[in-house]
Amino acid sequence: MIVLENVSKTFSGKKGDIEAVRNANIEVKTGEIHGVIGYSGAGKSTLIRCVNLLENPTSGRVIIGGEDLTSLSEQNLREKRKKIGMIFQGFNLLKTATVYDNIAIPLRLIGIQKKEVDDRVKKYLEIVGLADKVNAYPSQLSGGQKQRVAIARALAQEPELLLSDEATSALDPETTDSILELLLKINKELGITILLITHEMNVIQKICDYVYVMEQGSIIEQGTAIELFSNPQYPTTKKFLNTIAQRKLSSSLIQQLKLSGNVLRLTFLGESTGQPLLALVSQKFNVKPNILTANIIELKNGIVGNISIHLLGEQQDIAAALSYLEEHGVNVEELEG
Structure with missing residues (x-):
């Protein structure tokens, strides 16, 4: 489903070049949930934005469903992006639009017919558990409910791949758990492949099949969740694990x-x-x-x-x-x- 081949991203500024991502190699099979974990500044957000080319890689290839996105025309890239949903930490909801319209407007903009828009909005609000909030405004929702609307909006385009950019980091632990359960449900019932980034080890623990650990733009360690939790090799990985299981005595x-x-x-x-x-x-x-x-x-x-x-x-x-x-x-x- 996803293959990143030696993907690098360098930003140029007045103080020189910054290598945000260095030679990243990732392979996510269809139907799996993979997680990228790292501290702030590790390059996680840049990496995930390279997957749908919100950030164009400086070098390397991004292959989704067998197609190299870096070689596509703008028109073909727009079509490919319709199959890639994305959810963000900040929800990005329109404050003056109802829950219904927050989901419907992106569908209208890509030319979906009125009845199909209505069917999709209702279907995915039901899936995320907010069928009763269809006429509510974002100001009337909790943080967890806002994130559920954002997830419904992403799902309404019926993607094959869902990217999650720190989607739970602004939520309390109980709400985080409920969102993770929803992502597991989406993965299992809809068969959607998920790639997420996080700095929370409990997110990796609960839903990921495979894990990449990033530091200073590079992937320093990777493996199945069981491999990393049972036998971490790098100090950064061990520090993350220490947040949920004591690995060091004072x-x-x-x-x-x-x-x-x-x-x-x-x-x-x-x-x-x-x-x-x-x-x-x-x-x-x-x-x-x-x-x-x-x-x-x-x-x-x-x-x-x-x-x-x-x-x-x-x-x-x-x-x-x-x-x-x-x-x-x-x-x-x-x-x-």
Whole structure:
């Protein structure tokens, strides 16, 4: 569905050139939800705007449905964009227009007939759960409802691809969850491919199949959600994960608990999450695990369990215990901090 090949975007200014995106390579298959995560200034928004050529890449190719958008004429690009919906952090609703007209006006502008416009507005308001707000104005809606109108507006053009530019970052946690559930519903029931950008790890956790981590314009790490949550490689990825699962013990806590040596994090995947492996190693290898922190992260396509422990015992027994855990699918690493 989406292929970015060595896409770069450079902005020129009085103080010199700024490389916002550097040699980005992305492939999103039809029907999947992919997420791009990074801190402010990482290049996420520029990257996603390159997908529908709201920003023209300085170099590289953007291929949607087998067509290279960078090679299309303006007219053909406009036609291709009709199959690419986009939702934004700021909603971008017309304040003086009703909910109905906010969805209908873009359809009228591209020449959709009156009855078809009416059918689509009602259909997609029903899908986003706002059928009763058809005559309301944006000022009468909550933030979550405004975003639902924006999503209905994007869906009304019946796209094959939906781009989401920080669509939940202005919303409270409960409303964010409801919007994420709506995106999952849209993906599953309408079969729409979704590419989103975010700086919130819980967004990635709840709906993404695949993840790209951006830093200073480059994609520094990528993989399935389970791969990144269970075995992150780069400090930036680890920092993001620490926002939802403690991956680092403070030096003051280590000193307070008088911990030294064999402070470990155990990551459990799949079947290993349901087995009493810590109890078994305690029985088999004469070691004593002192549990410091524990959590289970539910992802879209699986579960990742994390346990931080201080493992006590003779070094040869500890080595045997850790080998046993790794043989049973547990990832073992020295805890940061």
